Amino acid sequence: MMRPHVVVNCAMTADGKIASIARRQVRISSPEDMERVKELRTGSDAILVGVGTVLADDPHLTVRSLSPDKNPLRIVLDSQGRTPNNAKVLTGGVPTLIATAANCVKTWRGAQVLRCGEGQVDLQCLMVELERRGIERLMVEGGGETICSFFKNGLVDEYRVFVGSLVLGGVDAPTPCEGQGFLEKNAIRLRLLTVTQLGEGALLCYEVVRDAAQPA
Numbered sequence: 001m002m003r004p005h006v007v008v009n010c011a012m013t014a015d016g017k018i019a020s021i022a023r024r025q026v027r028i029s030s031p032e033d034m035e036r037v038k039e040l041r042t043g044s045d046a047i048l049v050g051v052g053t054v055l056a057d058d059p060h061l062t063v064r065s066l067s068p069d070k071n072p073l074r075i076v077l078d079s080q081g082r083t084p085n086n087a088k089v090l091t092g093g094v095p096t097l098i099a100t101a102a103n104c105v106k107t108w109r110g111a112q113v114l115r116c117g118e119g120q121v122d123l124q125c126l127m128v129e130l131e132r133r134g135i136e137r138l139m140v141e142g143g144g145e146t147i148c149s150f151f152k153n154g155l156v157d158e159y160r161v162f163v164g165s166l167v168l169g170g171v172d173a174p175t176p177c178e179g180q181g182f183l184e185k186n187a188i189r190l191r192l193l194t195v196t197q198l199g200e201g202a203l204l205c206y207e208v209v210r211d212a213a214q215p216a
């Protein structure tokens with residue numbers, strides 16, 4: 001299947017958490033890393049998050065230095081239409097696509113809706129639609145459940161994680177890959193490409209190693 005190139009990007013603490021037990025956004029990235037994320041967004045055709053991140057962090061998902069028409073498409077995975085009407089991801093004149101399950105009837109002012117999948121959004125179906133729209137580079141920003149789904153569906157090409165110099169702890173604090181996890185034999189294998197110090201933290205860039213057991 002032809003599909004966009006998928007880069008997963010997130011920031012975690014030195015103990016592997018992407019937020020605190022309050023499940024609210026925490027500043028983990030260094031200023032240097034924030035600059036890198038801005039460049040990665042700028043070079044992407046679309047930026048995707050799950051509705052859990054919209055509800056927790058209410059992100060704009062924009063690059064402010066770019067005019068609205070030059071910004072990447074914003075995409076939210078939201079099976080049952082839980083994105084609030086006043087979510088920031090619907091503002092700023094930048095296009096937004098909300099992907100819902102087929103049976104969701106909700107609509108939003110300021111967003112297109114793509115209905116695909118029973119129960120949860122079908123990522124393979126979404127990829128076909130993004131390919132059709134000419135999206136070549138998709139950046140997946142989280143959260144953990146969304147990232148896990150992309151791994152599970154064999155849809156990740158690159159995984160970039162910034163490791164910030166703080167510890168949040170907490171057994172219930174989210175990590176980069178949530179969901180049900182994988183048994184060892186099904187672990188996602190990565191090849192480490194680069195390690196870069198960015199201020200008070202380190203950026204690890206990996207590519208996903210594909211084998212016959214993993215769908216392309």
Ligand SMILES: NC(=O)c1ccc[n+]([C@@H]2O[C@H](COP(=O)([O-])OP(=O)(O)OC[C@H]3O[C@@H](n4cnc5c(N)ncnc54)[C@H](OP(=O)(O)O)[C@@H]3O)[C@@H](O)[C@H]2O)c1
Pocket residue numbers: 009010011012017018019020022023024025026028049050051052053054056057077078079080081082119120121122123141142143144145146147149174178
């Ligand atoms: N540090 C970082 O880099 C970073 C980045 C982003 C977020 N975060 C943190 O991550 C946390 C939120 O993560 P989260 O795991 O709770 O939520 P999430 O991944 O943002 O969203 C998950 C939700 O997306 C919906 N969804 C629809 N289709 C899906 C599919 N095919 N696969 C997976 N999800 C699908 C599901 O809700 P429905 O079933 O209702 O559709 C699911 O509950 C927050 O604490 C936030 O602060 C951290």
